[in-house]
Amino acid sequence: MAREVGSAVVVRQKYFWPDAQLNIWTIIMLTTASTVLGINAEFMQIQSQMRLPTPWIFPYGVTVGALTVIFIIIEMILIAQRRLLPGVMMLCSFILLVLFITGIVGTALQLFSGPNVSSQCNAFVNNAKQTGPSIDTLAWLQQNNICQCWNAVFAFWIIGSIFFIWMMVMASQVNQNQYD
Numbered sequence: 433m434a435r436e437v438g439s440a441v442v443v444r445q446k447y448f449w450p451d452a453q454l455n456i457w458t459i460i461m462l463t464t465a466s467t468v469l470g471i472n473a474e475f476m477q478i479q480s481q482m483r484l485p486t487p488w489i490f491p492y493g494v495t496v497g498a499l500t501v502i503f504i505i506i507e508m509i510l511i512a513q514r515r516l517l518p519g520v521m522m523l524c525s526f527i528l529l530v531l532f533i534t535g536i537v538g539t540a541l542q543l544f545s546g547p548n549v550s551s552q553c554n555a556f557v558n559n560a561k562q563t564g565p566s567i568d569t570l571a572w573l574q575q576n577n578i579c580q581c582w583n584a585v586f587a588f589w590i591i592g593s594i595f596f597i598w599m600m601v602m603a604s605q606v607n608q609n610q611y612d
Contacts, residue, residue, distance in 0.1 A: 464592040469497025471585040489538040496531045518607035522600050529596035535589040553579035
C-alpha cells in the first residue's frame with residue numbers, strides 16, 4: 433500500500449504472522465514470565481520474613497518477569513492493531529533472551545555451585561520425608577515446595593530462552609515473507 437505525502441511516497445508493508453504459532457508462543461511466554469516473576473517474588477517474601485539478605489537473583493527475576501509480561505502485553509496490543517513488526521520482535525526478543533540466559537546462569541550458580549540449594553534439598557528435604565498430621569510435616573511440605581520452586585524457576589528460565597530463540601526465527605521468517 434503506497435500513498436503520497438507531499439513529494440514523498442510512503443510505502444507500508446504488511447507482515448503475515450502465523451496465527452497458531454504466535455498464539456502458542458504468547459501463551460507459553462505469559463506462563464513462563466508469570467512463573468519466573470511469581471516464584472522470585474515468593475522467594476523475596478520468604479527472605480524478608482526470615483530477615484535474611486535477598487540474593488540478587490530474586491529481584492532480578494521479578495524485574496525480568498515483569499518486563500516480559502509488559503513486552504507481551506505490548507505485543508498483543510500491536511497484534512490487535514495489525515502493527516506487529518518483525519524487527520521490533522527480533523530486537524526485543526534478543527534483549528530478553530540475554531536477560532533470560534543471565535537468569536539461567538544466576539539460578540544455576542545458586543542451585544549447583546558451592547554450598548548449594550540442590551545439595552541442601554537432597555540432604556534435608558528429599559531424604560527426610562515427613563508424614564502424618566504434625567508441625568514437622570507442615571514444615572517439610574513448605575521446604576519441599578521451596579526446593580521444587582527452585583527447580584521450576586530454573587526450568588522456566590530455560591524454556592523462556594528457547595522460546596525467545598523461536599520468536600527470533602519466526603520473526604525473521606515473517607520479515608522474509610515466508611508465511612504468505
